[in-house]
Amino acid sequence: MKAVPFIPTPIKVVKAALELAKVGPRDVVYDLGSGDGRVVVLAAKLFGARAVGVEIDDALVILSKMKVKEEGLEEKVTILQKDFREVSLEDATVVYLYIYYDVIRDMLLDKLKELKPGARVVTLEIPVPGWMPVAKRGVQDEAGVVRTLYLYIKGLSDPESWKNEEADTSWKEEFRRRLWGR
Ligand SMILES: C[S@@+](CC[C@H](N)C(=O)[O-])C[C@H]1O[C@@H](n2cnc3c(N)ncnc32)[C@H](O)[C@@H]1O
Numbered sequence: 001m002k003a004v005p006f007i008p009t010p011i012k013v014v015k016a017a018l019e020l021a022k023v024g025p026r027d028v029v030y031d032l033g034s035g036d037g038r039v040v041v042l043a044a045k046l047f048g049a050r051a052v053g054v055e056i057d058d059a060l061v062i063l064s065k066m067k068v069k070e071e072g073l074e075e076k077v078t079i080l081q082k083d084f085r086e087v088s089l090e091d092a093t094v095v096y097l098y099i100y101y102d103v104i105r106d107m108l109l110d111k112l113k114e115l116k117p118g119a120r121v122v123t124l125e126i127p128v129p130g131w132m133p134v135a136k137r138g139v140q141d142e143a144g145v146v147r148t149l150y151l152y153i154k155g156l157s158d159p160e161s162w163k164n165e166e167a168d169t170s171w172k173e174e175f176r177r178r179l180w181g182r
Contacts, residue, residue: 006035006060009098009124010141013149014042020137020151021094021120023047029094030054032084032108037064037077039096044076049094051077054084089114098124105129117155124149131157 025048031039034053043051135151
């Protein structure tokens with residue numbers, strides 16, 4: 001599989017992604033392939049969440065650890081130098097992904113099964129193969145380019161949850177409407 005380069009999410013789009021997932025102080029946000037740490041730093045700084053960045057590239061890990069220190073967020077933000085396949089997602093309530101489609105399909109789909117019901121997954125540009133988004137938003141970045149965010153909820157969006165689908169799914173519609181207004 002081809003290497004995934006570091007392409008940062010524009011800051012406006014990071015904020016929109018965290019807002020779309022309704023991140024708050026009770027959340028634990030994971031960015032799988034966290035680059036320079038911008039997503040996890042902003043999740044903690046602007047939304048009060050705990051956050052974990054997982055990044056394989058050592059220079060990016062050093063850079064993000066420096067950012068975390070500069071912002072005084074060491075209590076809230078952890079940067080792990082690891083392959084994201086090796087990290088447990090059991091305590092994650094929000095996962096952010098900006099990574100190739102085939103990487104999600106071949107390396108992360110199984111991992112996402114570890115998420116608890118109600119956990120949110122937000123992706124930029126790339127949909128999660130086989131999952132059904134509960135929201136899709138266009139957001140302008142700093143250059144005026146419209147970027148697409150997808151939001152998924154474990155237990156609503158993933159095919160595993162459809163296997164156990166009960167006859168009356170109206171509560172899911174109501175849940176989605178109340179939380180995301182659509
Ligand atoms: C497109 S960049 C996104 C960076 C950041 N999430 C953002 O949105 O600004 C993808 C990142 O994933 C990292 N990456 C690629 N494969 C990885 C792996 N197996 N484990 C951890 N990180 C990985 C790359 O080094 C790169 O920094």
